[in-house]
Amino acid sequence: MDIQFTEEQELLRSSVQRLLRDQYDFDARRKIIASEDGFSRKHWAAFAELGLLAAPFSEDVGGLGGGVLSTMIIMQEFGRHLVVEPFVETVVLAGGVIEQAGSEGQKQSFIPDIIAGSKIWALAWTEKGSRFDLAAVTTTARRDGEDYVLTGDKTAVLAAPWADYLIVSARTSGHRHDRGGVSLFVVDRRAANLHLQGFKTIDGRRAAEVSLRDVRGQLLGREGEGMAVLEACRDRAIGALCAEAVGAMEELNSATLEYSKTRKQFGVTLGTFQVLQHRMVDMFIAHQEALSLMQHLNLSLGASEAGVSRLASGAKSKIGYAGKFVADQAVQLHGGMGMTDELDVGHYFKRISSINIQFGDPAYHVLRYAQLDTAA
Structure with a gap:
């Protein structure tokens, strides 16, 4: 599959490419993740100024109406470029949930500030022992006047140390693993009795x-x-994460090919060894298959096709395995230097590894794909 982008979409892609090429090279990224904040508010403001934070939202809420395909292009x-700023967490996840489920007042109150x-x-949806199950919720919420009061614990909440607000899943009825009874709540991160213990992730994020x-x-x-909202949110997140993985795979392939042309072993360049040529061809094929599947998924998401959730699981699994293969080969072909902090290859490896466990690892989604097939 090869999507033919519109003139507006091509303009968006070239604008993002130019911005990142000029301002977000590997050295700049290393300085960002080593800083106290761990991300760049300057670059976040630049993303907003360029319209990236508005691109996926509908025009009704002040966005540019680009939808899922604009997210795919950006991601x-x-x-x-291994961008660490919380585009997925803020725009795709939280922004998507607000646009899908929020009242008109909530949309007008929250989305303009995101844009x-x-x-x-x-x-904040993951809990200890949840194993990627959106319904595995033990955090509780009870009505208290106009608001609700929440009690519980959430684990590994990405971008929480940077956030001004959290969307928290909690039970208003039912038992853990019940589909019914899960509700979503907007919580101020600085609210009383809310405590965060921040940490760095393996891919340099927080x-x-x-x-x-x-x-x-x-x-x-x-x-x-809340479950239906979270499930739709997961599908959109998978589409965005698969696009990010495909971008990372492309860079790994390019870096490995270039390295094979210059690195010499036994007096000749690595690229002259036929067995290594075969491995790089396999890497190229894995990337091309992942690219086609990623585009197919995002087109289906944009069209709200039936069965898209099953397709999302299939893509998450297939692209996850392909990404791991490409990352493994890139590290091996670069030798020991492939995992050093000074070389970008190891950072791509870590990011792909992190993407693979967000919203379910490849093995989980293989099983989910089969279960949805049986249910159909």
Whole structure:
């Protein structure tokens, strides 16, 4: 599959490429992740100014109406440059949930600040032992006047240390693993009795363990009907993460090919060894297959096709295995230097490894794909 982009989409892609090429090279990224904040507010503001934070949102809420395909274009370029700023967490996850489930008042209150780059959001849905199950929720919420009071713990909440607001899943009824009874709440990160323990992730980003003890939150969407929203959110996130992985794979292939042309062993360049040529061909094929599947998924997401959730699981699994293969080969063909901090190859390896476990690893999605096939 090869998507024929519109003139506007091509303009978006070239604008992102130019910005990242000029301002976000590997050395700049290393300085960003080594800083105290761990991300760049300057670059986040530049993304907002360029319209990247507005691109996926509909025009009704002040966005540019680019939808899923604009997210795909942006994330593919972000993957090529290992961008650490929380685009997926703030725009795709939280912004997508607000646009899908929020009231008109909530949309008008929250989305403009996301588009302007003035507020950062994170989605807190994972709990200890949940194993990628969106319904494995033990955090509780009870009504108290106009608001709700939340109690529970969330684990490995990506971008939480940077966030101004969290969207938290909590039970208003039912038991753990029940589809019904899961609700979503907007919580101010600086709310009383909310505590974060931040940490660095292996790919240079930031996450946190979140503890809530009678923390006040605002209901987002209908009470007890959060699962459908979270499932749609997961599908969109998978589409974005697959695009990022494909971008990273492309850069690994390019770096490995270039290295094979210059690195000499036994007096000749590595690229002259036929067995290594075969491995690089396999890497190229894996990337091309992943690219086609990623585009197919995002086109299906944009068209809201039936069965897209099953397709998302199939893509997450296939692209996950392909990404791991390409990353493994790139590291091996670069030798010991492939995992050094000074070379970008190891950083791509770590990012692909992290993408593989977000919203379910490849093995999980193989099983989910089979289960959805049986259910159909």
